[in-house]
Amino acid sequence: MAQDLAQDLTGRAPNALVGNSAPGGVIVVKIGGGSDPQRVLDEVAELAAAGRPTVLVHGGGAVADRLSEQLGVERQVIRSPDGTHSRRTDEAMLDVITLALLGRVKPQLVGGLRLRGARAVGLSGADGALLTATRKPALRSVQDGRTVLIRDDRSGRIEHVDPTPVRAVLDRGDVPVVSPPASDTAGNLLNVDADEAAARLAEALGASALVLLTDVCGVLADPDDPSTRIAEVGPQHLTGDVVRGRMRHKVRAGLRASRTVQQVAIGSAHQHRPIQQALSGTGTWLREGERGERNE
């Protein structure tokens, strides 16, 4: 069955795809913290068993929110003038996000893959200089109609990706499970968005596909109505305010990756074989420019 799956996704025999040097062979899958990972783990384990090099990147914003409440660390939101929002990451919140992602979410995913017979290896963005970021010097936040500047935030912009540790894990036939935070060149941790991390890693690996799995079926024209899925999204969809909040980060990151990654899609994590579903067009394709017909 696993063999069929790898063939379905690529049209090529799985053996031709073993090892990440196979042209366009790597799939980078990202799962957000608000989604139940069980279906995703089932399919990632199937792909690994079929020899398809697959990287699982995860977020965990929702888990960090719950942990901050448990620990009594106040959660604040930075509302940027362009309609995106992100976590205010002071020192205490950086600890919370690190504990949540590396201490709660990642072990659940690595353990879940092990239970399914796949050997998974956890890596954070700070391991092996995988994700190097620079601290954002000043963030604009709209508060009560006024824009204020926040200068001491511990979130960063990813400047450099060194995929060597991820390749080493793939070359052993194992599944890398990658998470924020990143670090700066001095080794200080910096909070980075998991969609951006996945997109940048997909670019650096020369991946053939990037699948961003979340708690909705794709980008919706009306975020409150699941029947309004948009089949393909381009930069023009960012000009209005339809794509709001954190979905905007996802779309931006995916569009950027689509310059070099052949297939970039957003889809629901909560369906049977969510990766295959998204890559067969049941979610939203992200495509920055005209590159002729897709090879679907």
Ligand SMILES: Nc1ncnc2c1ncn2[C@@H]1O[C@H](COP(=O)(O)OP(=O)(O)O)[C@@H](O)[C@H]1O
């Ligand atoms: N146009 C839109 N289409 C779909 N979802 C949207 C849209 N605008 C905002 N959203 C919100 O984005 C959320 C998904 O982003 P996010 O919560 O960051 O997911 P994840 O944790 O999986 O990364 C959806 O649950 C939805 O509330």
Ligand SMILES: CC(=O)N[C@@H](CCC(=O)OP(=O)(O)O)C(=O)O
């Ligand atoms: C800078 C920034 O926004 N970092 C994110 C990292 C986790 C994440 O991205 O989790 P999801 O994929 O579940 O949203 C955060 O603090 O929530």
